[in-house]
Amino acid sequence: MDAGMKTLPITWKRLVKDGQTGQRCGATQQSVLGAIAKLEAALRPLDIQPTLDTQQMDDASFRADPSESNRLWIAGRPKEEWLGASVGASACCSICDDLPCRTVQIGSDTYEAISEDLIIRAAMIAASAMIGAPSASTTPTACCTTRCDCH
Numbered sequence: 001m002d003a004g005m006k007t008l009p010i011t012w013k014r015l016v017k018d019g020q021t022g023q024r025c026g027a028t029q030q031s032v033l034g035a036i037a038k039l040e041a042a043l044r045p046l047d048i049q050p051t052l053d054t055q056q057m058d059d060a061s062f063r064a065d066p067s068e069s070n071r072l073w074i075a076g077r078p079k080e081e082w083l084g085a086s087v088g089a090s091a092c093c094s095i096c097d098d099l100p101c102r103t104v105q106i107g108s109d110t111y112e113a114i115s116e117d118l119i120i121r122a123a124m125i126a127a128s129a130m131i132g133a134p135s136a137s138t139t140p141t142a143c144c145t146t147r148c149d150c151h
Contacts, residue, residue: 006130008043008050008075008123010036015069016056017095024092024101025070027113032072035119039127042120048127066099072114075126079114080104082122 014025039050089100
């Protein structure tokens with residue numbers, strides 16, 4: 001990564017049990033991978049590099065709080081905040097043992113898996129907040145170091 005590039009951290013957390021993940025998390029995994037590839041291409045001209053941190057939950061952690069599985073953060077904030085969405089739950093199947101897995105609601109639409117489009121939309125909103133934000137290497141310049149005619 002270029003030293004002048006800013007990073008757009010994306011963290012995705014999901015249940016992994018006996019090396020397997022549920023159907024929703026499996027679909028989200030494909031969406032996350034597709035979104036990262038598209039975001040890399042779209043954000044490169046803006047000197048922003050998306051990075052992905054994939055985290056696994058074990059069965060005990062999942063049972064303690066199923067809503068933590070299939071959760072996505074972008075630039076340190078839940079994707080729901082970027083999208084103006086709310087979190088819900090519905091019974092899942094397979095390795096989740098019909099526990100209430102995380103869903104996302106935007107308007108009247110409910111999503112069980114996180115689509116590539118939702119990830120890209122949230123990431124682009126987050127990236128737009130980074131445009132023009134000073135990086136650690138940016139030195140502020142003085143305005144009006146000579147006569148300005150400012151009143």
